[in-house]
Amino acid sequence: MFLSLRVRASQGTQAIADLRKAVPTGFRGRPTIRRDPCAADCSACRDACPTQAIRLAPVALDLGRCVFCNACAEVCPETKIEFRPEPRMGGNEPVDLTVREGEEEMVRVRASAAFSRLFGRSLKMRQVSAGGCNACELELNAVTNVNFDVQRFGIEWVASPRHADALVLTGPLTRNMKEAVRLAWDAMPEPRFVVAVGACAISGGLYDGAAGVDRGFLESVGPSLYVPGCPPHPLTFVNAILDLLGIA
């Protein structure tokens, strides 16, 4: 009993009070690209990128492919690309995930009146990993821990797809999981939607076109929310969901 109290006392209150403003110190998050001229014929960043996330002239970076390895920033002779400790990223559509040169405003997930009405007060999510490396899964688990405590908004993981409103997918979608993902989706009652979490699920990431991957499911059922990262920080996920549901 006394021991228990000691643990409780040393624990204090761990919940992050304002999830919308919190900044994870040291985190390699959303990048910015300065509008400086590139040296003629330079393609160092594009060549260094393991996931073909970069387009040139002007430089643009696709957060849906980026695995935040920092290679592009390291090789850029103009040091144009800089990764910031900004966890807030995400989009309603793949096009929202592009970071452009000189862009000051970051694109945020747009609130949807329909999602807000249907799920704004209660959202049950079923997570399915289809080739996820367990880093995405660990970070998704963390959104319900004492620090992030997303349950305070009525948002929760559920065990059965029959109880779920959202199917939260991680991993590039493996061929061996194709049937199981489809079964989970078919078991979910309407209204329902898909969230793609991490570079793998959004674009295939490092496994785009790999031997064991089959992205057929996502081609037939488009996600309603994209959460970039490798893995996304729990704050990235929480903010993207809250934005979508229009929760302040």
Next chain:
Amino acid sequence: MKASMTAHQVAVDAIPRLEPGPWREDLLKQLRADMRVVTLVGRRDLDRVAITAVLQASDRSLRVSRTEVAPERGYHEMTTEHAALHCFERELHEQTGVRIAGHPWLKPIRYEGQEQSAMRSHPFYKIEGKEVHEVAVGPIHAGVIEPGSFRFMCLGEQVHHLEIHLGYQHRGVERRLLERDPRSLTPLIETIAGDTSVAHAWAYCSALEGLAGCQLDGETELARAVALELERVAMHLSGLAGMAADVGFLQGATTYGRLRTTAINTMMRLCGSRFGRGALRPGGVRMRLPPETLRDIRANLELLQADLPIINDCFLMARTVQHRLRSTGTLTTAQARELGLVGLAARASGIELDARHLMEHGAYSVVPIQPAVLPDGDCWARARIRIAEIEASLSWISTVIALYPNWEHPPLSIGELAPNQLAISLVEGFRGEVVHCIETGAHGEVVHYKVQDPSLRNWMGLALAVRGNEISDFPICNKSFDLSYCGNDL
């Protein structure tokens, strides 16, 4: 053989080459004489299959031997005599198609390539009897975790047999490793098993550095080891949180969970990622340690060292915890040895096997670390090994950063890889030894990259550990081993 801290290297021409029969006899003889198998890897080379065996002696030296066979001819199995080879021979058959005559159970490890369509029709082991019933779980499980499927044969509540069916996570990692420049594979390597990013990255880097003739200084190795120990602390805390949750000890679940947050946030301060991604690169490290970061890291370590003993006491003294963990999921030393278990599961079953121990050079020779070993082999032992290893790692890190607070060295550049070499690296990740083998061809190109997560060997340990237990104890047994699906499925 050349050896660095974590990698061994040998010229392919210098590997003893034997005919399949004598090669097999020689292997079995060494295995009877107290050597242990590190790996057995096969590579298709035109119409032949080159099979390489790597054994380790008790003085830690490696012994490599090779045979070449026509796939349809193959060789006679060794699993019946030496059960620890079962996963290697199964993988060998799956990946190269080599015939392994007389093998008792050539079930695919991960259903890759043409095997994929056979995944559904696998004939699970059956037990006959009126009272016997089957429980099938997965591939999708109840929590936020990776997929895999489990088939239990039960008599009442008691599990008589468990068959583990894996492969759902198979992405095609090894093939992809050959499609890219071998010097820039780290981001991919870091995703082999996301919770073991650092251990896999280190195994890759050290094998590659050996092949490129690149020598690292001692401080860089220490920096890598700090990242590795932080990964161990974080994942052991995650395991303890999971076990506490599974026995309904919620204070343990939340407290270990929040301490894990402190550990992974420390990692993030060092390298920008809570999983250590980007911390290691071939030729060095990319970790930052400015004075204010060092101060915060020290503070985090102090917090962990102050708070852990309190929750450990609470956890270990709780009657519910003892009642559920003691004598649950027991694997005897003899069983663990027979199956060739590695890592924390082996140490919890009384086997002193830890790649960090007794190093002649490198980080763990500067500041040594003692392996934690317990004889009991139950869930309780696997929990206590975690606790002991967390304590050891934290004090190791504190010592190292007090002695060597300066490890910001930009990576050295990696040149051409030496031709016709085989590099084997072993790194003790939180689950156990991570093994990478890279073989180069005549022009220094990589002709084979074999990845081995400790999970490959330890899954069978879990299958045996649950025998005779209540099916309701399966989640705790599972969590106590905490094995990787994607690391196995590749």
